[in-house]
Amino acid sequence: GQQLNQSPQSMFIQEGEDVSMNCTSSSIFNTWLWYKQDPGEGPVLLIALYKAGELTSNGRLTAQFGITRKDSFLNISASIPSDVGIYFCAGSGGGADGLTFGKGTHLIIQP
């Protein structure tokens, strides 16, 4: 089946620093999604990407859909304490397909 490799697994950064994480896939996806999950809660959608090469921003977050459709990255600028959490990339073939999730990036921010 499809697999997503997400890196880094965890990040320890200082408040105010920029963050970058990425996902690569063994196969093509038609949709890339980035979610944030806080402990004990469901994932919350941050950014959705639908076209190869697409670059989309949501406040301090920027994500891109790789041109090969096999990768995506998420950047967070000027991190703040509430950015702490686990970030997941997810890919879909489209239509009514379920999502394939990456293993997550655990973001820890030191004040």
Place this chain on the structure above:
Amino acid sequence: GAVVSQHPSRVICKSGTSVKIECRSLDFQATTMFWYRQFPKQSLMLMATSNEGSKATYEQGVEKDKFLINHASLTLSTLTVTSAHPEDSSFYICSARDAAGTGNYNEQFFGPGTRLTVL
């Protein structure tokens, strides 16, 4: 908009009993809902795709007779864990796809999850 609820949020049951988890889309209709399972410190794994008015599609390795799914309306899907055992203890999360979504749009909105503990 795009709010998905789950009930219960937490359940503890004895081994051998059955547990039903509800997933509701509160402000939109969902022809397709999905059920995921997440073990501690791991990612979400798709269990099954629930389609309104038809049988669910299960992922490889997921027992359909153990995890019964019913999607009787456009706003409600239920997952019943039958004859639960301790190894079924996990965080079960549903998601719903807005039926109004078209083309390549595949945004899924997740519920808050249900923590199942089987003693």
